[in-house]
Amino acid sequence: MSTREIPFLDLVTVHRDFREELRSVFETALDTAGFIGGPLVQAFERDFAEFCESKVCVGMASGTDALRLALIAAGVQPGDTVVTVPLTFIATTEAVSQAGARPDFVDIDERTYTMDPEKLRAYLETECTPDPKTGRVVSKRTGRPVTAVIPVHLYGQMAEMDPILELAARYDLIVIEDACQAHGAEYLSKKEDRWRKAGSMGRAAAFSFYPGKNLGACGEAGAVTTDDDELARRCQMLRDHGQSRKYFHDVEGYNGRLDAIQAGLLRVKLRHLAKWNEQRRERARGYDGLFADAQGRVVLPHVPSWSRPVYHLYVVRVADREELQKDLAVAGVGTGIHYPIPLHLAKAYETLGFRPGDFPVAEHAASQVLSLPVFPELSAEQQHRVVTEVLRSMAARERGGLR
Numbered sequence: 334m335s336t337r338e339i340p341f342l343d344l345v346t347v348h349r350d351f352r353e354e355l356r357s358v359f360e361t362a363l364d365t366a367g368f369i370g371g372p373l374v375q376a377f378e379r380d381f382a383e384f385c386e387s388k389v390c391v392g393m394a395s396g397t398d399a400l401r402l403a404l405i406a407a408g409v410q411p412g413d414t415v416v417t418v419p420l421t422f423i424a425t426t427e428a429v430s431q432a433g434a435r436p437d438f439v440d441i442d443e444r445t446y447t448m449d450p451e452k453l454r455a456y457l458e459t460e461c462t463p464d465p466k467t468g469r470v471v472s473k474r475t476g477r478p479v480t481a482v483i484p485v486h487l488y489g490q491m492a493e494m495d496p497i498l499e500l501a502a503r504y505d506l507i508v509i510e511d512a513c514q515a516h517g518a519e520y521l522s523k524k525e526d527r528w529r530k531a532g533s534m535g536r537a538a539a540f541s542f543y544p545g546k547n548l549g550a551c552g553e554a555g556a557v558t559t560d561d562d563e564l565a566r567r568c569q570m571l572r573d574h575g576q577s578r579k580y581f582h583d584v585e586g587y588n589g590r591l592d593a594i595q596a597g598l599l600r601v602k603l604r605h606l607a608k609w610n611e612q613r614r615e616r617a618r619g620y621d622g623l624f625a626d627a628q629g630r631v632v633l634p635h636v637p638s639w640s641r642p643v644y645h646l647y648v649v650r651v652a653d654r655e656e657l658q659k660d661l662a663v664a665g666v667g668t669g670i671h672y673p674i675p676l677h678l679a680k681a682y683e684t685l686g687f688r689p690g691d692f693p694v695a696e697h698a699a700s701q702v703l704s705l706p707v708f709p710e711l712s713a714e715q716q717h718r719v720v721t722e723v724l725r726s727m728a729a730r731e732r733g734g735l736r
C-alpha cells in the first residue's frame with residue numbers, strides 16, 4: 334500500500350502497541366491447554382458484562398450465533414414472525430430464519446437509519462390483528478404470531494429504544510438488540526432519565542467481535558448480554574450442544590462456543606475500547622467540521638440528543654454515490670457501502686414476496702449511503718485528504734453537469 338493510500342480500515346496498526354500482551358494470551362493457552370471455555374472465557378465475559386452495564390455475558394462463536402441463540406433462548410418458536418429493519422447486515426435475518434422463524438420488516442427513520450418506532454407502531458396496529466385465543470398479535474401477511482422485535486443499532490448508533498420497548502411491552506414482544514455494531518454506544522432513556530448502554534436494554538443483546546468491529550477479535554467471536562439469568566443459562570446450554578453438564582444433553586444445541594484464545598485477546602483489547610470509541614468520535618467531529626460547507630450535497634450522520642454513538646462507521650449520503658466511490662478508489666481512498674441492497678429485496682428473500690417500494694426510506698438510503706474511512710489511527714491529514722477528494726470528485730461532476 335502506498336503512503337498516499339488511505340485504507341477503509343487498518344487492522345494492522347491497531348495491534349502494534351500491545352503485541353506482547355496479545356502474544357502472552359497464546360502462551361497462557363498453550364501452557365494450560367485452556368482452548369475451550371475456562372478462565373480466559375469467564376474473565377472476558379465478566380469484563381464485557383461490566384462494560385455493557387449488563388448482568389451477564391455469554392461468549393459465543395460469532396455475532397450470528399449470538400443473535401440466533403438469544404432468539405431461541407428468549408422463547409422464539411419455529412413459525413413465529415420476528416420484526417426487524419431492512420437496512421442491516423443479513424446476519425440479523427439469517428438468525429431469525431435459523432431459529433425457525435420468519436423475518437418481517439418495518440422501515441427505518443430517514444435520518445438515523447435505525448428502526449422508526451412510528452413504523453413499528455403502524456405495523457402492529459394496522460398490519461397485525463390480536464389473536465383472541467392467545468392475546469398475542471398475528472401478522473396479517475404471514476398469518477403467524479409476531480413474538481419478537483430486533484432493533485439494530487446500526488453504524489454504532491442505538492435505535493430509539495424507549496418507544497420500541499414501550500410498544501414491545503404493550504404487544505408482548507421479546508426485544509433482542511442487534512448490538513453487533515455498537516459496543517459502548519449509549520441511549521438517553523427519557524423514561525428512566527439516564528444514559529443506557531447498548532446491550533443493556535432488551536431481554537438480551539447480541540454483539541459481534543468480527544475483526545473490523547469497534548471491539549474486534551483476531552478471528553470470529555461474539556457474545557450475548559442479558560440481565561436474565563435463566564436466559565443466560567439457556568444460552569450457555571445452547572452454545573454447548575444443549576449440555577447442562579458434560580454429556581447430559583437437556584436439549585439439542587449447537588457448537589457456538591467462544592474460543593478461549595479469542596476471549597483472552599478480546600479481554601486485552603477491551604481495556605482500550607473506551608479510548609478507541611472516543612477517538613472514533615473525534616474523527617467523526619473532524620469529518621463533520623471539514624464537510625460543514627458541503628452540507629446539503631453531502632448528508633452527514635445525524636445524532637439525536639438522545640444518542641451517543643461510537644461510529645463503527647461514518648456514513649454520508651450523496652446523490653451520485655457510485656461515481657464518487659469510483660473516483661475515491663482511483664484516488665486511493667477506501668470506502669464501503671453498508672448496505673447496497675435492503676434485505677427485503679435481497680435475492681435470498683425473494684420467496685418472502687416483497688417488492689420495490691415496500692420500504693422506501695431504507696431503499697432510498699441504500700442507494701445513497703457511503704461509508705468513509707473511520708478508525709482510531711486515522712490521522713487528521715488523512716481525513717483532510719478524504720474530504721478534499723470527496724469534494725473534488727463532486728465539484729468535477731457538478732462542473733460537467735453545467736456544461
Ligand SMILES: Cc1ncc(COP(=O)(O)O)c(C=O)c1O
Pocket residue numbers: 395396397398421422424425485511513514540541542543554555
Ligand atoms: C448488524 C450486524 N448483525 C449481525 C452481525 C453478525 O456478526 P458475525 O459476523 O460476528 O456473525 C454483524 C456483523 O457483521 C452485523 O454488523
